[in-house]
Amino acid sequence: MTGVPKPTLRQKLWGWLLDYLFVARWTLVALLGRGSSDQLLHPVGRPRSPVLLVPGVFESWRFLQPVAQHLYRQGHPVHVLDGLGYNTGAISDMADIAADYLERTALNEVTIVAHSKGGLIAKHALRDPATLARVRHVIAVNTPFSGSSYASWFLLPSVRMFAPNGPVIRALSVELAVNQRISSLYSVFDPHIPESSCLEGAENIVLPTIGHFRPLGVPSTLRMITAILERSSTATDGAWTPEMP
Secondary structure (H helix, E strand, O other): OOOOOOOOHHHHHHHHHHHHHHHHHHHHHHHHOOOOHHHHHOOOOOOOOOEEEEOOOOOOHHHHHHHHHHHHHOOOOEEOOHHHOOOOOOHHHHHHHHHHHHHHHOOOOEEEEEEOHHHHHHHHHOOOHHHHHHEEEEEEEOOOOOOOHHHHHOOOHHHHOOOOOOHHHHHHHOOOHHHHHEEEEEEEEOOOOOOOOOOOOOEEEEEEEEOOOHHHHOHHHHHHHHHHHHHHHOOOOOOOOOOOO
């Protein structure tokens, strides 16, 4: 998607407010969430390709419920990673949890839909040939592939790991081979990632949204995720060609 106009200062401030209202709402939903995610594994109607959700830092899978419910209604079995907890651990450890889940459940032709840190976890997991063979594509929403300069201001290791010159971001930035399996969707203004989420060699799509979190619940983002899923399902292994902006 190209030609998305730059927002005004007023639009940025209003979008920022809506972003944190979204966070408040879905954090509360996550805290009060009850029941199992097992229902998401059995959508009604014609079965479609499986999806694995990978949330961002300080997020449980329930924070991605707008995405999960949308894909479930589309007929996709939706898998979640309870083992991530609130996703504060090292990216390599979280990637191991994702890879182990794919192996234990014998899932193939999986599309990973990830938010923020989840996209880095997915990319790290794809470095393992066994995991790469099981994953069809990765759709990452507002992932700091080049890091975030704001991360250096924090003392928490769970946040500082996103520093642009940190070992995690530098190690992943030189891994270019798997980028062609990734669609990076990112807001026209993301207050958490001033560097943007553009990823070399990937499909990069600028969303007409403001914020780091709220795009997860915006209908246009959900439609874009569906479109990428459908497009990647028609591509044979090795034939996926990202549509560059």
